[in-house]
Amino acid sequence: MSASAGSEFSDGSAPKPGPGRTGRDWADPAFSGLAKACGIVVLVLIGGIIVVMLSGGRLAFTTFGPGFLTSSAWNPVRDVYGALTPIFGTIVTSVIGLVVAVPLAFGCAFYLTEMAPRWLAGPVGTAVELLAAVPSIIFGMWGFFVIVPIMARDIQPALIHSVGRVWFLHPFFSGAPFGTGLLTGGLILAVMVTPFIAAVMRDVFNSMPPVLKESAYGLGSTRWDVMRQVVLPWSRTAVIGGIMLGLGRALGETMAITFVIGNTNRISASLFSPGNTIASLIALEFPESAAGSLKLSALLALGFVLMVISFITLACSRLLLRAGKA
Amino acid sequence: MASQAVPAAQPFGALSRAAPDIGLERRRRIGNLVATVLAGVATLIVLAALASILWTLLSLGIGGLSLHTLATVTGPAGSNGGLLNPIIGSLIQVGLATLIGTPIGMMAGIYLAEFGGASPLANAVRFVSDMLLSAPSILVGLFVYLLLVAPFHHFSGFAGVAALAILVIPIVVRTTEDMLRLVPVAMREAAAALGAPRWRVVVQVCLRAARKGLLTGVLLAIARIAGETAPLLFTSLGNLNWSLSLNESMASLPVTIYQYAGSPSDDWVQLAWTAALLITAGVLFINIVARIGLRGQDRS
Numbered sequence: 001m002s003a004s005a006g007s008e009f010s011d012g013s014a015p016k017p018g019p020g021r022t023g024r025d026w027a028d029p030a031f032s033g034l035a036k037a038c039g040i041v042v043l044v045l046i047g048g049i050i051v052v053m054l055s056g057g058r059l060a061f062t063t064f065g066p067g068f069l070t071s072s073a074w075n076p077v078r079d080v081y082g083a084l085t086p087i088f089g090t091i092v093t094s095v096i097g098l099v100v101a102v103p104l105a106f107g108c109a110f111y112l113t114e115m116a117p118r119w120l121a122g123p124v125g126t127a128v129e130l131l132a133a134v135p136s137i138i139f140g141m142w143g144f145f146v147i148v149p150i151m152a153r154d155i156q157p158a159l160i161h162s163v164g165r166v167w168f169l170h171p172f173f174s175g176a177p178f179g180t181g182l183l184t185g186g187l188i189l190a191v192m193v194t195p196f197i198a199a200v201m202r203d204v205f206n207s208m209p210p211v212l213k214e215s216a217y218g219l220g221s222t223r224w225d226v227m228r229q230v231v232l233p234w235s236r237t238a239v240i241g242g243i244m245l246g247l248g249r250a251l252g253e254t255m256a257i258t259f260v261i262g263n264t265n266r267i268s269a270s271l272f273s274p275g276n277t278i279a280s281l282i283a284l285e286f287p288e289s290a291a292g293s294l295k296l297s298a299l300l301a302l303g304f305v306l307m308v309i310s311f312i313t314l315a316c317s318r319l320l321l322r323a324g325k326a
Numbered sequence: 327m328a329s330q331a332v333p334a335a336q337p338f339g340a341l342s343r344a345a346p347d348i349g350l351e352r353r354r355r356i357g358n359l360v361a362t363v364l365a366g367v368a369t370l371i372v373l374a375a376l377a378s379i380l381w382t383l384l385s386l387g388i389g390g391l392s393l394h395t396l397a398t399v400t401g402p403a404g405s406n407g408g409l410l411n412p413i414i415g416s417l418i419q420v421g422l423a424t425l426i427g428t429p430i431g432m433m434a435g436i437y438l439a440e441f442g443g444a445s446p447l448a449n450a451v452r453f454v455s456d457m458l459l460s461a462p463s464i465l466v467g468l469f470v471y472l473l474l475v476a477p478f479h480h481f482s483g484f485a486g487v488a489a490l491a492i493l494v495i496p497i498v499v500r501t502t503e504d505m506l507r508l509v510p511v512a513m514r515e516a517a518a519a520l521g522a523p524r525w526r527v528v529v530q531v532c533l534r535a536a537r538k539g540l541l542t543g544v545l546l547a548i549a550r551i552a553g554e555t556a557p558l559l560f561t562s563l564g565n566l567n568w569s570l571s572l573n574e575s576m577a578s579l580p581v582t583i584y585q586y587a588g589s590p591s592d593d594w595v596q597l598a599w600t601a602a603l604l605i606t607a608g609v610l611f612i613n614i615v616a617r618i619g620l621r622g623q624d625r626s
Contacts, residue, residue: 031525032441038433039442039451042499045492046454049469056472107368115365124369126617131376133613135553137580138606141587141598142379145386191375198372222358245460252462254556255584279464279556286468286560291476303468307461314457 049307057301059294068301074265074281081298083305085265089182089275090306093257094250096186096271101194101250102243108194109201114223125202132195140259143188148260151187152179156272175270180262183271188256193246200242204235204324238324244317251310254279278306380606387603390596399568400582403591409601411568415483415577416605418570419562420552422487427494428544434495435502440528452503458496466492467557475561483576486562490551497550501543505536538619545616549609555580579605 060068060081071082108128112121156177164173208231216230232239262274263284276284282299289296398408434451442448466489474485509532517527533540558564564581565574579601586598 028524031528032437035433035437035441036447038430039437039448041430042434042451042455042458042495045495046458048473049465052469052472053465056468103364104368104371107365108372110361110365111369115362124373126614127373127376128369129617130610130613131372131379133549133609134376134379134606135555135580135609137553137555137583138379138383138602141583141602142382144587146378146382191372194372222354224358224361225354227361248460252464254462254464255580259587279462282464282468283556283559286471287563291479300468300472303465307465310462310465311457314460315453317460318453318456 053300053304053307057297057304059297060301063294063297068298069305072265072267076285076295079294081295083278083298083302085267086276086278086281086302087305088267089185089261090251090277090279090309092182092271092275093185093189093261093277094247096183097189097193097250098243098247100187100190101197101246104190104194105197105201105242105246108198109205110227112198112202113205114227128195128198131191132199135255136192136253137255139188139192139256143184143256144259147188148179148184150179151184152177156183160272171269172271175268175272177272178262178274180260180274181270181272182261182275185257185261185275185277186271188260189250189253192253192256193249196249197242197246200245200321201235201239204238204242205231207325208234235324237320241317241320241322241324244313244320248310248314248317251313252279252306253277254283258283278302282306383599383603383606386596387599387601390600391603395597395600400566400577400597403589403594406593407597409579409582409597409604411565412577412579412582412601413604414570415562415565416552416579418572419483419486419490419558419576419578420548422572423490423494423551424544424548426487427491427547428498430491431495431498431547432502432540435499436506436528436533438499438503439506440524440532451499455496455499458492459500462556463493463554464556464559467560470557471560481561481563481575483562483572483574486558486576486578487572489557489561490554493551493554493557494547497547498543501546502536502540505539505543506532508539509535542616542620545612545619549612549616552612553580553605553609555584559584 064071064081068081069083069087071080072084072088073080073082074085075081112125112128116124156179159173160177163169212230212234213226216226221229257277258280261276261280263276263280264274265276265281266273268275282303285295286299289299394406395408396413397410398406399410400412401407434455438448438452442451470485470489470492474488475481513531513535514527517531518524522530558578558581562578562581563575564585565577566585569576583598583601583605586594586601589595589598
């Protein structure tokens with residue numbers, strides 16, 4: 001489908017309504033005008049979000065200046081706020097999430113497109129898509145009641161006694177195994193964004209002209225050879241776009257993170273230490289902030305920072321996906 | 327076609343010359359085996375996560391599922407309350423948000439597919455809509471808070487509806503455009519040749535031909551917003567008392583889960599699991615129905 005499929009007869013040669021219809025000449029412009037107006041509503045929405053968030057955070061930005069972004073303070077008693085800790089937590093959890101999610105998603109897409117028998121590919125693909133549909137608060141409850149105990153009892157002690165013994169990894173894998181913290185948050189994010197990345201990868205792999213793969217198989221390539229040397233190079237741009245899409249989702253994830261991150265405003269090298277993210281801090285502190293207060297403005301300024309980060313990520317993702325499709 | 331395959335084939339040309347190298351052949355086979363096994367393991371991990379979530383919800387949530395739970399209003403901890411007002415509140419807010427968001431999204435999708443083409447405005451709308459599709463929903467909550475809650479000094483069901491409606495729009499835009507593009511141009515031309523004005527062609531031919539896909543989009547939108555919590559926290563807030571007024575704060579299942587799940591009271595935690603089971607079962611059911619519908623669209 002070309003992008004101009006709909007405008008095929010919008011040129012001058014289009015059949016004009018007959019003379020009997022002149023009385024309804026307003027209907028067509030009215031309809032197309034309404035459609036255009038609704039399209040513009042979408043633009044107004046995003047413009048409104050940008051303007052309103054910026055104005056909401058103005059008090060905090062003017063009070064703290066650029067130092068807002070580099071201060072790790074969050075002290076409602078002294079009314080001093082900084083964005084560094086939640087930004088740190090957001091980036092660390094998202095990176096952990098992606099480091100785990102990308103291989104998982106790639107494995108899923110590889111399995112679904114190259115390995116699974118037809119009768120199995122459908123149900124398994126649907127199951128992966130259903131995982132993407134599970135609401136984020138459910139991931140939060142599942143993470144808190146199922147994953148956190150496992151982390152505290154098995155995984156974190158095991159990590160402390162294995163990779164934690166390596167001297168240069170020690171700072172990252174030390175501390176008390178509470179179960180909550182940055183690592184757990186990152187792992188929950190990984191489970192949440194894997195289906196999104198996998199869906200993009202699967203669609204890209206499937207949209208590849210079969211003749212390219214067939215000729216490689218014909219030369220005696222194994223499945224893995226074909227994937228690594230033919231499919232991946234061909235689809236690289238769109239695959240990176242899909243990963244950026246997952247990153248965009250991970251950065252703004254709120255409810256699931258709020259349950260498992262520990263909600264402490266502290267920067268620590270240890271991945272086991274509790275922390276917070278921009279979204280979790282907003283979700284937790286917003287209901288306790290008085291309207292018009294500096295704290296509320298600081299939270300809105302944080303929201304603005306999150307918006308800038310995630311919009312840039314999502315814009316890159318869209319551009320890459322479009323370039324990969326062309 | 328042959329010229330296309332050449333760059334891809336080059337490494338293998340090199341391989342075939344090295345065919346007597348048994349070590350290389352073995353490395354390729356082992357590499358293939360390892361990759362295949364790892365891909366299978368990755369898929370199993372993802373499936374296991376889904377299974378674990380569903381099992382947890384079923385085993386912990388089913389115990390609290392009863393007529394009493396569904397028909398009783400929430401109450402203080404230990405008072406044997408139910409989930410009636412969150413269920414009704416969710417239905418009202420999701421229903422109204424769908425009613426408001428769908429027409430706007432559908433008209434915008436019609437604009438993109440039928441009128442905008444590749445014009446700069448249409449490209450901008452397409453780009454922004456796709457960005458909104460994955461934008462953090464908590465931002466939408468903050469936006470609506472500043473527009474509809476802060477100026478009026480109280481939380482309201484209206485604000486919750488507005489936040490959810492904003493989330494509906496980009497989903498419906500995407501499916502509407504995609505589905506209208508699947509309608510053959512010949513059908514539009516045939517209708518136009520019969521003298522139908524443009525709006526009739528779109529409404530009575532294109533929309534009708536694509537109706538299954540459009541319904542799928544709406545269903546997916548409903549499934550998406552039904553589980554949204556973050557945008558409701560700052561807009562409709564949640565309400566533990568019975569209230570149908572859209573002008574007051576309004577209960578919803580996701581927010582109730584959030585409020586109850588972390589509470590020290592056992593019966594509240596039980597209600598949170600039951601609510602989680604209800605919302606997940608509903609969301610997944612709608613998704614499956616939508617997918618079956620989409621399959622029908624492909625066949626026709």
